[in-house]
């Protein structure tokens with residue numbers, strides 16, 4: 001247990017921590033590209049979401065169902081999620097309230113997503129992540145407001161991966177550096193954050209699953225059908241966006257990281273890709289850019305955007321030689 005005097009409460013702290021589990025025993029079991037259109041929760045009709053639907057976006061939801069089965073089998077201690085919709089202008093923030101609950105409403109689609117959330121947060125891991133991130137030279141803050149309204153990106157990805165909410169979570173904000181700094185500086189931040197996350201997981205002995213809450217191509221329609229779940233109206237924004245998504249999925253699937261690095265900026269520019277917010281780069285860095293073939297569980301459009309549900313099963317490749325340390 002992290003003692004009170006060692007709690008990270010300020011970005012400038014230099015701290016020494018003592019952990020319950022021996023250092024070095026933690027590991028990342030798997031990572032998931034877990035897009036967060038609220039339509040997916042709306043289409044599923046869970047009891048927590050007030051708006052009700054007649055279904056929709058089934059292919060993506062079927063893909064998520066396969067991920068749920070994998071996560072159940074892995075029995076992780078914690079699921080970490082990095083969300084573009086928890087935007088923090090000053091530094092990288094970590095949820096640090098043991099229990100959070102409330103109502104989260106999507107500001108763009110309030111008629112689809114009004115979700116009564118309740119979650120347990122791994123605050124020890126939050127402290128360890130903050131400590132490791134500070135050591136990487138990042139600006140860090142812990143989110144300690146007990147009434148904090150968790151963003152819909154965090155909630156949708158977590159609900160779709162584990163609707164039972166019986167696994168503690170750790171939410172990480174999207175420091176808005178990708179929108180203020182150069183591409184290279186911004187992604188460097190995410191690579192360091194990923195390295196810090198991996199170090200914290202290993203140090204605390206956590207068996208962790210990661211989730212990058214990102215859509216791929218992000219051009220979308222500005223009108224929706226009278227019935228949002230009318231799937232006869234749903235399709236990718238245009239053929240070019242589809243082609244870009246297929247290119248990037250193929251590189252991700254095959255772990256062709258050098259080509260991914262070269263294509264990444266152009267992909268963002270041509271598709272307004274949400275991965276600009278850094279969630280995917282954070283996760284890939286935390287996984288040390290693994291030499292493992294990713295599994296594509298689903299690809300599908302949501303109001304024109306391109307969404308892929310993908311899995312990197314690190315346990316299956318644990319014996320493989322890792323890619324170059326923490327850098328594309």
Ligand SMILES: [Fe+2]
Pocket residue numbers: 036084085153215274
């Ligand atoms: Fe989004």
